[in-house]
Amino acid sequence: xxxxxxxxxxxxxxxxxxxxxxxxxxxxxxxxxxxxxxxxxxxxxxxxxxxxxxxxxxxxxxxxxxxxxxxxxxxxxxxxxxxxxxxxxxxxxxxxxxxxxxxxxxxxxxxxxxxxxxxxxxxxxxxxxxxxxxxxxxxxxxxxxxxxxxxxxxxxxxxxxxxxxxxxxxxxxxxxxxxxxxxxxxxxxxxxxxxxxxxxxxxxxxxxxxxxxxxxxxx
Numbered sequence: 001x002x003x004x005x006x007x008x009x010x011x012x013x014x015x016x017x018x019x020x021x022x023x024x025x026x027x028x029x030x031x032x033x034x035x036x037x038x039x040x041x042x043x044x045x046x047x048x049x050x051x052x053x054x055x056x057x058x059x060x061x062x063x064x065x066x067x068x069x070x071x072x073x074x075x076x077x078x079x080x081x082x083x084x085x086x087x088x089x090x091x092x093x094x095x096x097x098x099x100x101x102x103x104x105x106x107x108x109x110x111x112x113x114x115x116x117x118x119x120x121x122x123x124x125x126x127x128x129x130x131x132x133x134x135x136x137x138x139x140x141x142x143x144x145x146x147x148x149x150x151x152x153x154x155x156x157x158x159x160x161x162x163x164x165x166x167x168x169x170x171x172x173x174x175x176x177x178x179x180x181x182x183x184x185x186x187x188x189x190x191x192x193x194x195x196x197x198x199x200x201x202x203x204x205x206x207x208x209x210x211x212x213x214x215x216x217x218x219x
Contacts, residue, residue: 031062031097034203036110036122042181042188043122046108046218052210053122053218055110057203061099065092066202069118094199103128103177103198105142106151108205108218111179111196122205123179123189126152127172129198134169135159135191151219157184164191177201 029035038051047053057063070083085093103109103125113119127133131142138156140147147153157180159166172178176195181187190196208214 030057030066032057034110035209036120036205038122041186042183043108043124044183044186046124046182047122047205047208048214050211051208051214053205054207054209055203056206059100059204060103060201061096063093063199063202064095064097065089067093067112067117094197096199103201103204105147106149109177109179109196110202110205112200112202114196114200115193117200120202121179123181123187124152125177126180126190127170127178129172129174129176131172131178132169133172133178135164135166155182155184160184161191161193163194175199 034055034057036053036055038047038049038053041049065085068083068085105125105128107125108122109125110120110122113121126140126147127142132144134141134144135157138158140152140157158164159168163170163178170178172195175198177198178190179196180189180191205218207218208216
């Protein structure tokens, strides 16, 4: 009898091990660290296409319920199966667990794109809620004062879009952030589409871990 049960026991152990590993991976990805791949050149030369990053979620505090947008399979251009949180749970995606600090100017942040919540974007945080921001002569002015932070000062910023025109002073609403790409001439950012809700920030980009010759701590 024990011999007949042995193959089933081995299979069961394998299945349990795989399920446990999957659950642990999802918990780590959702609440601690998430890998992220750079798809475009909007953050050159700080980040280039193909860089793989670790995004730290504990600095700001992880979202209580991470966004869920999984599309499985395609038929006639439409997903065969779409996984989303029920409407009753959506308010929890806008809540955060306690973190060590709030997002600050100069941080490189990953966030849910406000126009299309199925996409994550990565940009540098320029202004926080309650501040004014202006792009003037290639530099950033916050509340009328020139920003001298070297992480921001190193970039020439172009006057573009509905929120970054020449002579335009933009008021960032409380609870929102203004973000821009380091490659200002080729970045689709807050200058075009506006503000990022603080609740939509996924985490802080901390380190490039791949490729090997690009490994570094991000500033």
